[in-house]
Amino acid sequence: MVILEIYFINELRNYDHDKVHYPFILPQLKIKSAMLKTYDKPQNNYQNSFLFDMESWGFYNIIQRKITRELIAIIKIISDNSIETISSISKDFVKKLVKEKVEYLVSLRDIGYSLSRIEMERKKEPYLFSDITKNIHFTFSQREQLKKFLIRWDVHFPKRPLFPEIKDLKDAKSVLGYLESSLDSHILKWE
Amino acid sequence: MINQIYIENEIKDHPRVQSILKKFKRKKPIYIDKYASVFNKKNQNFRIQKKYPSLILSQKKAGYVLKTPADFGIGNSHNFYFSHMYNCLYDCEYCFLQGMYSSADYVLFVNFEDFEEEIKEKISFLKNEKVTFFSGYDCDSLAFEKISGFVKYFLPIFKKFPNVDIELRTKSTQMDPLFSMEPISNCVVAFSLMPTEIAKKVDHKAPSIEKRINTISELASMGWKIGLRFDPLIHGENWKILYSNLFENVFKNIDKKVIHSITLGPLRFPKDMFKKIISMNPRSKVLSDKLVLRGNKISYSNGIEQEMQSFCTGLLKDYSPDTLFFSCKGNF
Numbered sequence: 001m002v003i004l005e006i007y008f009i010n011e012l013r014n015y016d017h018d019k020v021h022y023p024f025i026l027p028q029l030k031i032k033s034a035m036l037k038t039y040d041k042p043q044n045n046y047q048n049s050f051l052f053d054m055e056s057w058g059f060y061n062i063i064q065r066k067i068t069r070e071l072i073a074i075i076k077i078i079s080d081n082s083i084e085t086i087s088s089i090s091k092d093f094v095k096k097l098v099k100e101k102v103e104y105l106v107s108l109r110d111i112g113y114s115l116s117r118i119e120m121e122r123k124k125e126p127y128l129f130s131d132i133t134k135n136i137h138f139t140f141s142q143r144e145q146l147k148k149f150l151i152r153w154d155v156h157f158p159k160r161p162l163f164p165e166i167k168d169l170k171d172a173k174s175v176l177g178y179l180e181s182s183l184d185s186h187i188l189k190w191e
Numbered sequence: 192m193i194n195q196i197y198i199e200n201e202i203k204d205h206p207r208v209q210s211i212l213k214k215f216k217r218k219k220p221i222y223i224d225k226y227a228s229v230f231n232k233k234n235q236n237f238r239i240q241k242k243y244p245s246l247i248l249s250q251k252k253a254g255y256v257l258k259t260p261a262d263f264g265i266g267n268s269h270n271f272y273f274s275h276m277y278n279c280l281y282d283c284e285y286c287f288l289q290g291m292y293s294s295a296d297y298v299l300f301v302n303f304e305d306f307e308e309e310i311k312e313k314i315s316f317l318k319n320e321k322v323t324f325f326s327g328y329d330c331d332s333l334a335f336e337k338i339s340g341f342v343k344y345f346l347p348i349f350k351k352f353p354n355v356d357i358e359l360r361t362k363s364t365q366m367d368p369l370f371s372m373e374p375i376s377n378c379v380v381a382f383s384l385m386p387t388e389i390a391k392k393v394d395h396k397a398p399s400i401e402k403r404i405n406t407i408s409e410l411a412s413m414g415w416k417i418g419l420r421f422d423p424l425i426h427g428e429n430w431k432i433l434y435s436n437l438f439e440n441v442f443k444n445i446d447k448k449v450i451h452s453i454t455l456g457p458l459r460f461p462k463d464m465f466k467k468i469i470s471m472n473p474r475s476k477v478l479s480d481k482l483v484l485r486g487n488k489i490s491y492s493n494g495i496e497q498e499m500q501s502f503c504t505g506l507l508k509d510y511s512p513d514t515l516f517f518s519c520k521g522n523f
Contacts, residue, residue: 025195070239188427
């Protein structure tokens with residue numbers, strides 16, 4: 001492995017436990033991919049078939065419990081090899097390594113952003129939800145019902161402003177009742 | 192089209208794997224122990240994967256051929272299905288696969304020979320009985336044909352058992368293996384159809400209804416038996432006109448003599464599966480319609496369902512005899 005080369009990790013192994021993760025491969029990757037093994041001690045038995053470090057497994061293993069796999073990526077820049085060993089690494093050297101790759105890393109970040117937008121769109125709070133619940137008290141289950149109705153409203157009546165229709169309603173039950181009856185009396189248009 | 196290829200170590204030298212790899216010369220495969228190390232794990236996002244699906248080459252270890260649900264059939268007394276692949280190239284909003292798996296990656300089982308063996312066992316056990324095998328339950332039967340060679344492999348096998356039917360369920364217009372062979376009398380090529388106006392909004396990435404009808408017409412003119420699958424029936428404004436136009440369009444383009452069967456099925460989902468599907472795609476028009484919980488299934492109200500079923504059946508009777516009709520209620 002050549003110093004300064006950048007790698008996308010496509011297989012992540014925990015050396016001690018022989019467990020494996022296969023991270024999602026970002027689309028349009030223009031760098032090499034490699035397997036990485038995480039050890040709990042520094043290694044100097046350099047291999048050509050895989051990379052090693054001491055932190056990626058821990059990072060991935062924790063974060064994948066909270067975040068969907070498609071939004072996690074591990075990218076490594078080679079800092080040492082059998083010729084230039086770990087003893088040659090300094091803070092300034094690491095800065096230099098990263099600086100040279102920043103432009104590419106930013107482009108990868110943008111790919112990540114475009115994927116996370118898909119997820120953001122799916123999870124985004126329905127339009128008017130905050131405004132409605134700020135003024136009227138909704139119980140937890142009523143809030144969930146309201147979210148569903150507001151999404152359906154958005155899908156079925158994208159050009160029909162809701163606010164003028166509900167502005168005089170005083171309580172959660174009336175708002176939900178109004179939404180439900182409007183949505184249920186609507187017939188989907190396909191043409 | 193394929194983001195990454197994963198291959199189970201055990202089958203890395205399998206001839207079918209080698210032949211598939213030749214079609215993806217630029218891809219460097221990743222070798223894995225079992226497909227479940229990548230597929231259907233927790234914390235995966237079906238929608239993102241659907242945009243950038245990977246192909247996982249695997250071998251199935253058991254359960255090659257399974258019984259269909261009780262009300263699923265096209266006239267024969269014994270019905271089985273088999274899935275050489277999980278997931279589909281198309282992205283139809285009502286598809287149950289979105290709720291079945293958390294992954295949208297394609298799993299292709301390359302050990303066709305094991306499927307073949309179990310199919311033959313079933314045929315031998317049920318000899319003198321009327322049996323149908325269905326393909327296209329967990330995937331589209333033909334959409335991946337150029338890569339998988341599935342139909343090319345299996346049709347000659349079924350040809351040897353003329354008393355057994357094989358249904359290939361599809362929305363594909365890639366019919367190369369069928370166009371280049373003589374029609375097989377016990378093979379039914381079954382197309383899923385719905386009005387053009389609805390398909391444009393919900394059948395993403397799938398060939399248009401016009402293209403599907405053209406393909407049916409070509410196959411029919413060659414003498415292939417055709418199945419028409421109006422499943423699911425989808426409600427909306429002017430649905431009667433939309434379905435009348437669809438039926439008229441289909442039947443003016445197809446020789447009625449080659450129609451093997453017609454099935455109608457309501458839009459329906461098992462309750463828990465629907466929850467998953469709508470959470471993945473909350474802004475889907477068809478999923479946001481007024482669907483209700485009936486027993487353990489989510490569907491249109493009984494009134495709408497019955498009206499659609501009887502209206503469509505009524506219209507179809509003008510084109511085809513009653514004996515070709517089958518309904519699939521989909522009780523879960």
